Structure formats: C-alpha cells, structure tokens
Amino acid sequence: MAQRVGLECSLAVSEAVKLANADVIAAYPITPQTHIVEHLSELVASGELDAEFVPVESEHSAMSACVGSSAAGARTFTSSSSQGLALMHEILYIASALRLPIVMVVANRALSGPISIWNDHGDIMSERDINWVQFFAENGQEVLDLTITAFKIAEDHRVTLPVIVNMDGFILTHVIEPIEMPEQNEVDAYLPPFVPAQKLDPAKPISMGMVGVPEVYTEARKACVDALEKSYPFIVEHWNDFAAQFGRHYKPIECYKTDDAEALFVTMGSLSETAMTTVDELRAAGQKVGLVHIRLWRPFPTDDFLAAIGESKPLMVLDRALSPGCNAGPVATELRALLYAKGKTHYVANFVAGLGGRDVTRADFKSMMAKTLSAAKSGAPMPYEMVGVKE
Secondary structure (H helix, E strand, O other): OOEEEEEEHHHHHHHHHHHOOOOEEEEOOOOOOHHHHHHHHHHHHOOOOOOEEEEOOOHHHHHHHHHHHHHOOOOEEEEEOHHHHHHHHHHHHHHHHOOOOOEEEEEEOOOOOOOOOOOOOHHHHOOOOOOOEEEEOOOHHHHHHHHHHHHHHHHOOOOOOOEEEEEEOOOOOOOEEEEEEOOHHHHHHHOOOOOOOOOOOOOOOOOOOOOOOHHHHHHHHHHHHHHHHHOHHHHHHHHHHHHHHHOOOOOOEEEEOOOOOOEEEEEEOOHHHHHHHHHHHHHHOOOOEEEEEEOEEEOOOHHHHHHHHOOOOOEEEEEOOOOOOOOOOHHHHHHHHHHHHOOOOOOEEEEEOOHHHOOOOHHHHHHHHHHHHHHHHHOOOOOOEEOOOOO
C-alpha cells in the first residue's frame, strides 16, 4: 500500500528510478541536479538498487555512456542541468536518432553568462528540437510519477524514444514535499521489465548509427519526426493506465477554472501553482480568469491546447527563457504560430519572468494579467515584456 512521506523532490526522483529497477545510471553532478545522482549512488552502493552506477568526467560522457548502455539493452537513466545539458547537446540528437529509450530528469537552471545556479527554462528551451519526448512537472508528486511513466512510454515499442522530465531547479529539487510513494509491487505491475525493440548483440549483429549520406539523411530525419509526433496517443494511454492503477491522472494540457474564463494564463512547470492561487484571488475579486498549464511540451498537444483555450480569449503567456533577436519568448512564439496556422484570433500577450531564479509572485501575475486585458481591449500589438527589470 502506498505511503505518504515527506521527501525532498530530488530524492523522490532517485526513488522513482529505484522503483523502475533501472539497470544503468551514468551521471556527472551539477547543481541543482546533484542530489538526484548522489542519492542514486547511495542506493546502488547499499544494494537497494541492483544497477551499474557509472561516474564519468563530463555530461558529454554521461550521455555517451547512456547511449551505449541503452543500445546494449539496459534500462538507462541520467540527470543533468544547465551547462551540463548544453555539454550533452551533440549526443542528445544521437540518442533520439537511434531510438534509444533513455530517461533523463533535467533540473532546469539558467545558462551562463553571467554564472547562475538558479532556475529558469533557458537550458531546456535550447534543447527544444532534439526529438525527445518532454514533460514539465509542477510539483514533487508529479516528478516521481512522471519519471515512472517516462520509462514505460520510452520503452513502448510503438514509441522507442528518449524522454526528458523537467523539474524546476531549487523551486522543486531542494524542496521537501508530501509525496505518495508507491510500493514496489505496484510499480512492477505497471512497468514490466525492459524488452528492447532491438539491441547490440554479438549473437545477432546489427549496425547502429550509420553515416547518413544525402540520399538517406532527409528520410532518416523525417522518420525521427514522425516517431515523435506519433508518440502522442501512447503517452496519453500510459498516463491513463497510471491513473487507473495509482489514482493520479495526468493530461497533456491541464485546465483550471477555464470553462467560463474571459482571459487565460498559460504556464509551464512549478509556477503553475502560483498561477492557480492567483486565479482564485482574481476570481474572488470578480475577474473571470483561468489557467492553461502545458505538461506535455514535445510532442506539442495541439488539439488539447486549442480545446483548452476555447474561442478568442486573451492569453497571457509566461516564458521563463529568452529568445534573443526574436519578438517573443520561445513558448509564446510557438503558440502564436500555432494559432495563426489554425486561423485563431486570440490576443497573445507575452511576458518573460523568473530568469535566473528571480521570484514570480502572485502580484506579478496580477500585473501581467492587467496589462494583457488592457492591451487586448485596445487591440494594439504588445511587444513582449521582461518583468521586473531594474534599470
């Protein structure tokens, strides 16, 4: 029977990897991800997790080791953050191109410079196009649950793609939350042993990672894109199965008080909880606002998002990353392109907030919504705004 415990969210990730019976963990420590791999090394050293823990000299080597172990048929996990994720960049494409079901938790953190160890989404937004399935977790329970589901989704032979679970650095990684911890037999019933779709085997030799000459490269890339786009129904299927067994239901897009809303916040990650509290306070003051929370980032759940936002409501999109030289943050840019392609006329205001660990408060959310409603009423285009800049 599941037990409710108080646990640091980073340790919850490690416990999820233990419950998933991972075979290989290759990792290099980097703040704020370090507690995840530290605890995994303790679990392996104590014999609580029967796995190989491979300490390496860099994140580039960590992902390279993961590619090798997954190709050999091992259930494989790693974790990284910020500059470490950037150092993995080259190998991230190879993992998805080889269709290797590696699971990685990214403790989201700002990229240098200047040096910052605190949270924003600059690291993962630089990795939007690596062809991995990507989730954003809102709290510690989601981090644990989504990590378990990530293995099942990644290893489904109808998917066979690597998966990233994003969790906000420090905001989640270093916070102790009440977490319902499933029993091993419950996870075993949900997550069967890993059976690779194909693996390196001296008895049945195959080649992986062959050169892509011009005559095949385009087709190989299209095959990767198709695999990611076609993974959507299986992600939903496995989240539904998880709900049936554990009672916690995760959707690609979550809605909060959207039915009669006249304007919507659009968020990702842990700030969604602050946004929900703001919605409650604004509604108590007579403003009909709601929240659309994006959990599944890749493949983007287009139909779910369009259904969630309804017709013609102003949207206040919060980005936690910059897209220098562009006219909006990365999330708002994508949503505007999507709405334009679908012939939608929603007014989209975009704010970039929370860079490098800067607090985003309920007052900030209220101010952003007030500006959104004012701009939408005038109908004039609104350039994106960086919130709270001291000049």
